[in-house]
Amino acid sequence: MTQKLVILPIQTDRDNTPFENAHARTVAAAEANGFSIVEPDDGGATAIIVVRMLDSAIIDQTLAANPAVSWVQLPFAGVESFLPVARQYPEVSFTSAKGTFAPPVAEHALALTLALLRHLPERIRATSWGSSYGTTLNGAKVLIVGA
Structure with missing residues (x-):
C-alpha cells in the first residue's frame, strides 16, 4: 500500500x-x-x-x-x-528539526564572540582608526566545547 x-x-x-x-x-x-x-x-x-x-x-x-x-x-x-x-x-x-541548527548557531556564536573581543561594532562606526584596543587571543588559552 x-x-x-x-x-x-x-x-x-x-x-x-x-x-x-x-x-x-x-x-x-x-x-x-x-x-x-x-x-x-x-x-x-x-x-x-x-x-x-x-x-x-x-x-x-x-x-x-x-x-x-x-x-x-x-x-x-x-x-x-x-x-x-x-x-x-x-x-x-x-x-522536529531539533539539533539541525546547532552547528551553524555555534559557529555564529564563536564569530560574534571574536568580533566583540575586537570591539568591531565600535570600529565599524568610527570615522578614524584611533588607538589600538580590544582583547587579543594571541598567547591565550582557549577552550571550545562541542563540535
Whole structure:
C-alpha cells in the first residue's frame, strides 16, 4: 500500500516564495521513497510534512480530516506553539528539526564572540582608526566545547 503524504502549507501558499524549492525537494524525496502526495482534505493521508511556519490550526484541521496520520514532521526546533495540537493527538508522533541548527548557531556564536573581543561594532562606526584596543587571543588559552 502506498503511503499518502500531505505537505503543508498547500501549493498556492508556497508558490513564488523561498519555500517553493523546499517543497519541490520534499516531493522528490517523498515520491522516491514510495509516498504519494495528497491534499490536506484527502482523508487518507498517513503523514504530514510542514515546510515552513504556519498556524497550528492548519495542522489541527489536517489531522482531523485524516485520522490515519501517524507522523507529523515540523521544520524547526522550537515547537512550543504546536504543543496544544500534539496533546490533542497523542497517537501521532510529532518530530522536529531539533539539533539541525546547532552547528551553524555555534559557529555564529564563536564569530560574534571574536568580533566583540575586537570591539568591531565600535570600529565599524568610527570615522578614524584611533588607538589600538580590544582583547587579543594571541598567547591565550582557549577552550571550545562541542563540535
